Amino acid sequence: MALRNALRGLFVVKSDRLSIHLLRGIFASNIAFALDFGLLVILTEVVRLHYLISNVIGFMSGTTLLYVLSIYWVFSRRTIQSRQLEYWVFILIGAVGVGLNEALIWTFTEKVHLYYLYSKIIAGCMVFFWNFLSRRYLLFR
Numbered sequence: 552m553a554l555r556n557a558l559r560g561l562f563v564v565k566s567d568r569l570s571i572h573l574l575r576g577i578f579a580s581n582i583a584f585a586l587d588f589g590l591l592v593i594l595t596e597v598v599r600l601h602y603l604i605s606n607v608i609g610f611m612s613g614t615t616l617l618y619v620l621s622i623y624w625v626f627s628r629r630t631i632q633s634r635q636l637e638y639w640v641f642i643l644i645g646a647v648g649v650g651l652n653e654a655l656i657w658t659f660t661e662k663v664h665l666y667y668l669y670s671k672i673i674a675g676c677m678v679f680f681w682n683f684l685s686r687r688y689l690l691f692r
Contacts, residue, residue, distance in 0.1 A: 561574060561575075562575075565627040566627055567627055567628065569687075572625060572626060572687060572691075573683070575624060575625040576621075576625050576683045576687075577679075579617055579620035579621065579624065579625050580617060580679055580682075580683070582616065582617075582620065583613035583614065583616045583617035583620065584613060584675055586609070586612055586613045586616055587609040587610050587612060587613030587614075587675070588609065588668075588671060588672075588675075589609070590605065590608055590609035590612055590613075591605045591606055591609040591668070591671060592668070593605075594608060594609065595667070602656075602660070602667045603653060603656070603657065606649075606652065606653060606656060606671065607649060607653070610645070610648070610649045610652055611642075611645070611649065614641070614642065614645035614648075614649075617682075618638060618641045618642075621641070621686065621691065622634075622637075625691075626687065626690075626691035627691075628691055628692060629690065629691060630689065630690050630691065630692050631690060637690060640689065640690060641686060641690060644681075644682060644685045644686055644689065644690075645682065647681070647685075648678045648681055648682045651674075651677070651678050651681060652674045652675070652678045655670070655673065655674035655677060655678070656670045656671055656674045658670075659673055659674065
């Protein structure tokens with residue numbers, strides 16, 4: 552029963568606690584990252600787009616999915632009442648994130664000579680903290 556209540560608190564009940572937001576944010580970000588990463592691979596390997604172009608498309612698709620998860624599940628409060636304005640601020644934060652992501656992927660791939668998918672994983676972990684903290688404090692306080 553205690554485990555059930557703990558899981559319910561983590562996954563179902565609205566919360567204002569940073570720890571719950573962080574855990575849900577990590578979970579939601581991993582779902583969005585799966586979409587992002589999948590599109591990167593498909594667009595690069597199958598469609599034959601350059602990996603940096605594929606990365607932008609994947610990143611923005613993942614960001615849109617993450618927005619939906621954020622407003623309905625991760626965060627319980629919203630700072631901006633206009634969903635359209637809120638979405639554009641969310642995207643603007645994501646645009647900074649995609650710039651960081653692109654720079655990190657390029658650096659790890661071209662300068663450190665890592666495989667681009669390894670670079671993507673490292674960059675994704677690093678950029679997560681920028682995106683999560685910026686969105687929490689600017690949009691979902």
